[in-house]
Amino acid sequence: MRLLLTTLRWAWRFALAAVVLLFSRRGERKVVRELPASPRAEGAVAALLFGAGLAGFAFVLVYAFDGADTQLLGVAIALALGLIGAALILAAGRVLPQEQAEEERPRFAVPAEGEERRRDEEVERAGLAVREGLDGVTRRRLLGSAGAAAGLGLGAAALTPLASLGPHVGKLLEESPWREGTALVEENGLPVRAGELEVGSFLTAFAAGADKRDLAAAVVVVRVEESALELPPERRDWAPQGLLAFSKICTHAQCAVSLFRYPLYPERSPGPALVCPCHYSTFDVLSGGNRVFGPAVRPLPQLPLRIEAGRLVAAGELSGPVGASWGGVREGS
Amino acid sequence: MIRRGVRFLDQRAGAGSALGKALRYVFPDHWTFLFGEIALYSFLILVATGIYLTLFFEPSSSQIVYHGSYAPLQGQEMSKAYASALNLSFEVRAGLLIRQVHHWTALVFLAAIVLHLMRIFFTGAYRKPRDLNYYVGLTMLVLAVVEGYAGYSLLDDLLSGMGLAIGNAVALSVPGIGGQLGTLIWGGRFPGTGAFFSRLYIAHVLIFPVLIGSLMALHLALIAIPKHTQFRGRGRSEANVIGTPLWPGYALRSLGLFFCTAAVLFTLGGLAQINPIWQWGPYAPYLGTNGAQPDWYLGWLIGALRLVPHFDVVISGYTLIPGPFWGGVLFPAVVFGFLYAWPAIERRLEGDRVQHNLLDRPRDNPRRTAIGAALFAWVTTIFFAGAADRAFVQLGVPYEGQLWGYRAASILVPIAAYFLARRVCERLREGEEHPGRGSDARTVARNREGGFEELGPAGAPGVADADPG
Numbered sequence: 099m100r101l102l103l104t105t106l107r108w109a110w111r112f113a114l115a116a117v118v119l120l121f122s123r124r125g126e127r128k129v130v131r132e133l134p135a136s137p138r139a140e141g142a143v144a145a146l147l148f149g150a151g152l153a154g155f156a157f158v159l160v161y162a163f164d165g166a167d168t169q170l171l172g173v174a175i176a177l178a179l180g181l182i183g184a185a186l187i188l189a190a191g192r193v194l195p196q197e198q199a200e201e202e203r204p205r206f207a208v209p210a211e212g213e214e215r216r217r218d219e220e221v222e223r224a225g226l227a228v229r230e231g232l233d234g235v236t237r238r239r240l241l242g243s244a245g246a247a248a249g250l251g252l253g254a255a256a257l258t259p260l261a262s263l264g265p266h267v268g269k270l271l272e273e274s275p276w277r278e279g280t281a282l283v284e285e286n287g288l289p290v291r292a293g294e295l296e297v298g299s300f301l302t303a304f305a306a307g308a309d310k311r312d313l314a315a316a317v318v319v320v321r322v323e324e325s326a327l328e329l330p331p332e333r334r335d336w337a338p339q340g341l342l343a344f345s346k347i348c349t350h351a352q353c354a355v356s357l358f359r360y361p362l363y364p365e366r367s368p369g370p371a372l373v374c375p376c377h378y379s380t381f382d383v384l385s386g387g388n389r390v391f392g393p394a395v396r397p398l399p400q401l402p403l404r405i406e407a408g409r410l411v412a413a414g415e416l417s418g419p420v421g422a423s424w425g426g427v428r429e430g431s
Numbered sequence: 432m433i434r435r436g437v438r439f440l441d442q443r444a445g446a447g448s449a450l451g452k453a454l455r456y457v458f459p460d461h462w463t464f465l466f467g468e469i470a471l472y473s474f475l476i477l478v479a480t481g482i483y484l485t486l487f488f489e490p491s492s493s494q495i496v497y498h499g500s501y502a503p504l505q506g507q508e509m510s511k512a513y514a515s516a517l518n519l520s521f522e523v524r525a526g527l528l529i530r531q532v533h534h535w536t537a538l539v540f541l542a543a544i545v546l547h548l549m550r551i552f553f554t555g556a557y558r559k560p561r562d563l564n565y566y567v568g569l570t571m572l573v574l575a576v577v578e579g580y581a582g583y584s585l586l587d588d589l590l591s592g593m594g595l596a597i598g599n600a601v602a603l604s605v606p607g608i609g610g611q612l613g614t615l616i617w618g619g620r621f622p623g624t625g626a627f628f629s630r631l632y633i634a635h636v637l638i639f640p641v642l643i644g645s646l647m648a649l650h651l652a653l654i655a656i657p658k659h660t661q662f663r664g665r666g667r668s669e670a671n672v673i674g675t676p677l678w679p680g681y682a683l684r685s686l687g688l689f690f691c692t693a694a695v696l697f698t699l700g701g702l703a704q705i706n707p708i709w710q711w712g713p714y715a716p717y718l719g720t721n722g723a724q725p726d727w728y729l730g731w732l733i734g735a736l737r738l739v740p741h742f743d744v745v746i747s748g749y750t751l752i753p754g755p756f757w758g759g760v761l762f763p764a765v766v767f768g769f770l771y772a773w774p775a776i777e778r779r780l781e782g783d784r785v786q787h788n789l790l791d792r793p794r795d796n797p798r799r800t801a802i803g804a805a806l807f808a809w810v811t812t813i814f815f816a817g818a819a820d821r822a823f824v825q826l827g828v829p830y831e832g833q834l835w836g837y838r839a840a841s842i843l844v845p846i847a848a849y850f851l852a853r854r855v856c857e858r859l860r861e862g863e864e865h866p867g868r869g870s871d872a873r874t875v876a877r878n879r880e881g882g883f884e885e886l887g888p889a890g891a892p893g894v895a896d897a898d899p900g
Contacts, residue, residue: 172701183690264615
């Protein structure tokens with residue numbers, strides 16, 4: 099740690115010195131050419147370059163003997179580079195001729211009175227050359243349109259293969275492995291048992307038999323007090339024993355809704371909610387996944403549940419499309 | 432020896448006189464001119480370190496079980512991409528160094544471009560004849576942002592995956608074609624098919640670098656043709672350029688800058704840990720973590736996604752414009768659209784048709800400076816809003832309050848910045864004082880009693896500093 103700090107401190111000093119050296123020569127020079135040639139400066143440049151060579155070999159040594167010590171490797175190569183940089187800057191400022199030169203700009207870049215007309219004439223001549231090249235053409239319009247048609251056709255033909263990059267959207271973005279009777283399984287493939295979940299707890303589950311990486315396969319199962327539920331009438335029997343399941347993918351930007359906020363004192367805190375860590379879209383659990391805060395708009399799709407022999411099973415399909423909204427998404431569908 | 436070399440080139444490419452001219456090309460001196468050079472050198476270091484990384488990285492999303500040397504992840508399922516990035520970090524000698532240097536350099540590359548853009552904007556360097564080159568530069572900035580995003584998304588760790596999920600949602604949110612666009616790029620629904628990683632990889636290592644490199648060559652040519660701009664000063668006019676010639680002075684100094692930039696970046700890569708992917712773990716769509724942050728140059732977009740109100744444009748149940756469009760597409764389009772349009776807008780406003788080779792100081796054009804200050808202050812405020820979750824997770828600042836604070840700030844700060852910058856410019860112009868130095872000159876007048884008194888900047892009698900005699 100101490101070694102690291104010392105190295106850092108030296109690196110900082112070195113960087114500072116380099117910056118100072120770099121900018122200390124920026125003052126305007128009245129002398130057009132001056133030879134500072136000092137043997138001392140030359141000696142210093144040579145010393146820096148030798149140092150850089152040594153640091154380079156040090157890198158090779160560290161690489162060969164010390165395995166992969168990233169810190170030492172980094173310091174060695176940085177030292178080699180930095181010493182070369184310092185040598186070059188020192189040479190530029192203290193050894194080589196110091197020159198201040200003047201150059202004229204090309205004429206097009208300079209706003210002069212007479213110049214403007216000459217440039218105009220040149221532009222005119224270039225335009226004329228283009229037009230003269232087409233002198234034999236009599237039916238300009240027709241050929242122009244035909245050329246445009248050829249270009250458009252070829253362009254369309256060239257772009258069409260792009261479409262084979264992606265499949266037809268169709269129903270693809272709405273697909274879901276959840277059907278009436280699909281069992282809920284844990285990450286290790288074992289069935290989710292209703293008795294395992296205590297009130298206030300949270301579990302990620304998947305549709306049995308589905309690919310876990312499928313966007314629609316993952317749901318979060320939470321358990322709340324059954325008496326506290328405020329589900330709309332048509333969802334009244336979707337949450338047996340206070341167990342609810344929602345799609346785990348946020349309807350705003352598709353991050354995993356991986357935070358569960360459960361109140362310690364229900365009288366004084368907002369109700370249980372699922373929160374997405376990306377932009378903090380917050381979905382109310384008791385009312386069936388409605389958004390209460392954050393940039394999401396659509397509610398989190400809910401999965402109706404029922405209990406079969408102590409195991410959780412889907413009692414129907416998800417209440418809406420999984421993932422971010424797009425043009426084909428129908429609100430509330 | 433040298434003459435032989437030059438003659439060789441001259442007899443085969445007629446390059447003698449061009450070489451002679453190039454060696455005498457004059458660079459005016461100003462420290463702000465170095466940002467662009469740092470960006471150029473960072474790009475070279477990115478290419479060099481990137482090539483090394485491609486020799487070990489495997490861009491594949493097919494799932495395997497990890498058996499590498501990092502014990503905490505052994506036995507976990509992960510993509511080949513992530514596993515090869517871990518392998519590159521732990522098994523390959525100097526691999527971690529190069530990977531960290533590559534990441535640090537990307538951050539510095541973008542920072543240097545943004546600082547360079549600010550220099551160009553506030554000094555009016557984008558005016559004719561350099562407006563063309565300004566458009567080239569802006570395009571490189573857009574490409575560099577996408578390139579950086581593609582780069583850190585490739586590793587397929589948890590952070591990359593969350594970033595890609597958001598990117599996919601933003602693609603889906605484009606009105607009309609969003610669904611097609613998203614499935615086209617990802618090869619299907621998020622997280623996409625195996626083809627997606629090949630596409631992302633080829634975009635990151637070939638398509639975008641080649642585009643940026645070609646534009647960079649064009650950028651340099653378009654600098655050299657009308658020659659560099661320069662600040663006003665003795666002997667300097669619109670028609671000339673005064674400074675240090677390329678050989679030997681500037682070449683050595685600039686090469687020195689290259690080596691110093693590389694030295695700083697390798698120091699950072701060696702000593703300062705960045706993106707420790709083994710701590711994030713592999714990605715799967717059902718995994719997420721709190722307080723996740725993108726690389727800095729995407730902070731402004733994350734901030735915009737946080738700040739915009741929850742609002743979809745829905746017509747008879749059909750989602751025309753989903754919410755992520757506002758922050759993820761419209762906001763950057765407005766910022767870059769304004770930057771692209773600005774040279775033409777300013778020409779209109781000022782009726783300015785002539786060529787400019789002398790730079791303005793920011794105070795010389797208070798309106799431009801004020802507009803630029805407002806724009807950058809706006810983007811910066813939203814950038815900080817992107818880190819609101821960090822302030823919540825680490826400092827406990829309530830998130831909801833921050834959000835409303837930032838919403839207000841994103842309106843008030845640019846307005847304040849506009850008026851403040853305008854005022855400062857006008858004051859500076861009145862007094863012609865250097866902001867760092869204060870004024871050097873004082874006007875002193877002799878009064879009737881024979882004493883001296885100092886006159887204020889406008890010639891009014893200031894504090895009497897009378898001679899007792």
